[in-house]
Amino acid sequence: MKNNTLFTALLAMCLAAGSTYAQAPQVSLPGFTAYADPEEKEVDINYRNGVVDWTNNSNTVNFYFHVATPGKLKVGLEARSDAGSKISVAVNGTEKVIAVPNSNDYTQLTVLQTQIKKPGFYVVTLKGIEKAGRVYADVKGVTLEGVAAKEIQFNPKPWRRAASVHLGYPVPEGKNAEWFYGEIKVPAGEDKLGTYFMSCGFHRGYFGMQVNSPTERRIIFSVWDAGSEPDKRSLVKYEDQVVLLAKGDSVDASGFGGEGTGGHSHWVYNWKAGETYQFLMHSVPEGTTTTYTAYFYVPEHHEWKLIASFRAPKDGKYMGHLYSFLENFSFENGHLGRKGYFGNHWIKTNTGEWIELTKAKFTNDATAKAKDRIDFGGGAENGWFYLWNSGFKPANAAYGDMFERPATGRHPEINLPKF
Structure with missing residues (x-):
């Protein structure tokens, strides 16, 4: 009888263990x-294909994720090669x-197991060791299984950009706001491509x-058309299109599409990290249109430069919903951290009154709202507001947070060129 009881207990334990193993979280x-x-x-x-054509071992291939529940984590790969190869797989020091x-x-390959001791961001890093054929490996995916895989966060979408973050300035x-003035300073090393x-x-507009590239940087100013056409400006009625009225020397201006449509202008200018740059917007409403004009202060020339002036239809009001933002527009380096300082924002009203904007509301985009990316933030420090995104580190701000910087009490002195 005792043997039967012991057998029954052992059987129950085995079944429970098997059930636990079968139900272990896996992503x-x-x-x-x-x-x-x-x-x-x-x-x-x-x-379409994941990681392919991996032919050089001077780079690594990295998969980032966030662990909420510490515990065991088993790592696997779904991979193949064209003639057999060896690669290293590393995570959490293993x-x-x-x-x-x-x-x-x-082929589904079981790779290693590690013990995750605390919540946070982790990365599975693949590096080529040797290959008999052309590629080290084609990788369809990385599998994570175990207690630590419970409630793991990662971006499941091919949209590999970081989340965009914004500062909204209450007026x-x-x-x-007839005039809108602001400054930007980008710390050294934070001026990543894209x-x-x-x-x-x-x-x-903005x-x-x-x-834009390792050799090109731009000052950019754009104004949206009226209407809701998302992609092709050729489909926008003429009466809904913004019209270019003027542009500065060496400034390129054209229409744009793909993220709404409108008028675009840019000036190729090699701005530098660590320097402070000044921006000035002007709005002139007339009837149902408003003319928006952008000026950039060129420190080497000690003068303001006209970037462009656009007349926007179906408007007829001064600037509203004033804001700044930080955006990563390239897919390939959406894992690299970026940070910018935004400050000394002022408006000058249509009655000539200068008003300093010392408060800002933090918001973010759909990527952040969907929790596809959770590495972003902002705040106020050293007299500036700041925004950052990417780098796979914990967020330090939430949607709707209010920041405040100390007032300088000194409005900018603007001396625009005379024409």
């Missing part, structure tokens, strides 16, 4: 969510070299500076 990080370091070169990461078989089909009720630091945004 798959798709191959298209990876990032390559130091750059996505001699490896291709795309939505590393293992594995063989990737020669196969036309993806006293009854005051019309970044837009926007100083003076309003209900019809004005700031971008890092």
